[in-house]
Amino acid sequence: MEVVLPEIVLRGHRVVKGKAEAEAIVTRDSISFMGGVDPTTGTITESGSELEGEKISGKILVFPGGKGSTGGSYMLYDMAKRGTGPRGIVNVRTDSIVAMGAVMGNIPTVDQLEKNPFEVIRTGDYVIVDGDSGTVRIRKD
Amino acid sequence: MLRGKMGPAVQKSIEILFTLGEIYNAQGMIPVDNVHMPGSSVVVAGDAGTEFVEEMADTKVAFKTRTTLNPAAIDFVRWKEIGIPDAYVEKQKKLSQAYQSMGAILSHTCTPYLAGNLPRIGEHVSWGESSAISFVNSVLGARTNREGGPSALASAITGRTPLYGLHLDENRKPRLLVKVSARLSSITDYGALGYYVGGVCKGENPLFTGIPAVASIDDLKMLGAALASSGSVALYHIRDITPEAKWAEEVSAKEKLKEVVEFGDAELKKAYEDLSKTQTDEIDVVCIGCPHNSIYEIGHIASLLKSREVSSNVRLWVCTSHSVKSDSDRMGYTRIIEQAGGIFMCDTCPVLSPVKEIAKRDSLKTIATNSAKLAHYAPGQCNLHPRYGTLENCISAAVFGRWK
Numbered sequence: 001m002e003v004v005l006p007e008i009v010l011r012g013h014r015v016v017k018g019k020a021e022a023e024a025i026v027t028r029d030s031i032s033f034m035g036g037v038d039p040t041t042g043t044i045t046e047s048g049s050e051l052e053g054e055k056i057s058g059k060i061l062v063f064p065g066g067k068g069s070t071g072g073s074y075m076l077y078d079m080a081k082r083g084t085g086p087r088g089i090v091n092v093r094t095d096s097i098v099a100m101g102a103v104m105g106n107i108p109t110v111d112q113l114e115k116n117p118f119e120v121i122r123t124g125d126y127v128i129v130d131g132d133s134g135t136v137r138i139r140k141d
Numbered sequence: 142m143l144r145g146k147m148g149p150a151v152q153k154s155i156e157i158l159f160t161l162g163e164i165y166n167a168q169g170m171i172p173v174d175n176v177h178m179p180g181s182s183v184v185v186a187g188d189a190g191t192e193f194v195e196e197m198a199d200t201k202v203a204f205k206t207r208t209t210l211n212p213a214a215i216d217f218v219r220w221k222e223i224g225i226p227d228a229y230v231e232k233q234k235k236l237s238q239a240y241q242s243m244g245a246i247l248s249h250t251c252t253p254y255l256a257g258n259l260p261r262i263g264e265h266v267s268w269g270e271s272s273a274i275s276f277v278n279s280v281l282g283a284r285t286n287r288e289g290g291p292s293a294l295a296s297a298i299t300g301r302t303p304l305y306g307l308h309l310d311e312n313r314k315p316r317l318l319v320k321v322s323a324r325l326s327s328i329t330d331y332g333a334l335g336y337y338v339g340g341v342c343k344g345e346n347p348l349f350t351g352i353p354a355v356a357s358i359d360d361l362k363m364l365g366a367a368l369a370s371s372g373s374v375a376l377y378h379i380r381d382i383t384p385e386a387k388w389a390e391e392v393s394a395k396e397k398l399k400e401v402v403e404f405g406d407a408e409l410k411k412a413y414e415d416l417s418k419t420q421t422d423e424i425d426v427v428c429i430g431c432p433h434n435s436i437y438e439i440g441h442i443a444s445l446l447k448s449r450e451v452s453s454n455v456r457l458w459v460c461t462s463h464s465v466k467s468d469s470d471r472m473g474y475t476r477i478i479e480q481a482g483g484i485f486m487c488d489t490c491p492v493l494s495p496v497k498e499i500a501k502r503d504s505l506k507t508i509a510t511n512s513a514k515l516a517h518y519a520p521g522q523c524n525l526h527p528r529y530g531t532l533e534n535c536i537s538a539a540v541f542g543r544w545k
Contacts, residue, residue: 073289
């Protein structure tokens with residue numbers, strides 16, 4: 001018998017089209033994909049960051065938005081092509097550097113959810129990002 | 142352009158700009174004639190970005206705008222002396238040639254405003270490089286969003302950028318006040334100020350008061366670079382100093398701006414402590430010039446190194462543009478610095494070159510710097526643990542091999 005998990009649906013703003021689903025990894029720290037992430041392994045390297053040493057590859061990455069280096073667009077694109085990037089992105093507000101990288105790397109992205117994502121999504125939740133409709137579905141164990 | 146009548150590169154570029162415009166609800170496209178190109182280093186562009194740029198160049202498209210390049214992954218003259226692995230040299234030469242073939246100037250610097258690219262007040266431009274973006278928006282009063290490699294390239298190819306964000310008055314308004322009561326007496330203090338404020342202001346435009354009227358271009362360069370590293374600040378205003386400050390103060394009074402960040406002696410001290418991520422006194426590398434040194438900073442380094450010698454256990458890297466270095470040559474600064482054992486690193490810097498590999502190969506662990514931006518990126522990007530201090534502290538560390 002299939003177990004149906006309770007699902008929360010949040011509406012938001014479409015940033016990059018496409019659908020992606022995976023386990024969420026959540027941080028309240030902004031991310032610089034250049035200088036803050038190792039593109040070869042998909043590991044966060046920024047000293048003092050909540051996710052320092054954690055892998056974001058294949059996950060739905062939930063974070064406030066980008067910061068720092070403008071090299072982040074190509075780095076995120078490079079990670080997507082290598083297969084070390086996140087599968088989908090949920091932001092409070094996607095900045096232009098992350099947006100450009102996600103566009104190039106075809107990483108479905110949604111921002112400006114109707115609820116604060118940090119109050120709803122926890123690391124380990126199963127999340128479906130729908131960049132076509134601008135919604136995010138969250139399944140909790 | 143969208144239908145591809147002007148060739149595949151123009152078509153792809155305008156698609157990128159339209160997509161960006163759609164995301165940010167842009168009011169249309171505006172013409173630009175000035176691009177500073179991020180992703181000029183193969184370390185930043187990665188294989189994917191490098192391939193993308195080279196494919197664009199292969200179509201024989203020509204840039205419509207004045208275009209300068211951000212630092213490369215190598216010093217084109219001294220890469221061997223610096224120890225940059227051979228593998229990066231050919232790759233970088235190819236990428237630089239691709240940009241050049243489309244019409245870019247081989248400036249390879251993060252301070253293009255010190256090397257001939259100086260947008261005017263109110264000019265709409267399309268710039269990458271977080272520190273340079275904050276400089277042109279804030280100090281020069283030109284207008285740019287934070288452009289990543291693909292959108293800056295698309296702007297250079299089409300001469301267009303989407304009209305949203307910092308191109309519009311509404312988004313150039315100050316959103317928080319920063320009252321500076323600490324005494325700022327070196328560029329390192331300005332870096333500490335920027336690092337602290339960047340961490341607390343969540344990308345909102347700050348309006349500073351209490352910054353002395355004698356603040357130099359070098360001070361503001363360090364302030365902006367730090368603001369853009371710990372945060373994503375792309376525009377700041379400073380009472381009596383920056384060109385839009387008077388307008389920003391009127392806005393702030395009218396909108397009764399309340400959020401106030403205080404920056405006193407305690408915050409200054411905390412920023413220095415946060416930036417020094419190691420307590421080790423043994424120093425392996427000393428790096429000055431992030432963002433790239435001005436000729437005045439190089440003169441200062443030379444005056445501190447006169448008749449002294451860099452410790453044999455330390456590498457002293459002095460980063461700058463090729464164009465500033467040629468002034469340094471004429472002034473005799475280069476000779477003094479090189480005779481003391483310092484190494485010039487032109488066209489590149491530790492953040493954008495493969496220093497992580499050099500550090501691993503040569504067992505380098507610590508770096509001393511007067512740059513808040515470099516101190517911020519050194520652990521993640523170079524695998525080097527920073528000590529943050531004044532130029533005098535750093536040069537002394539280079540000479541004695543120890544932090545004092």
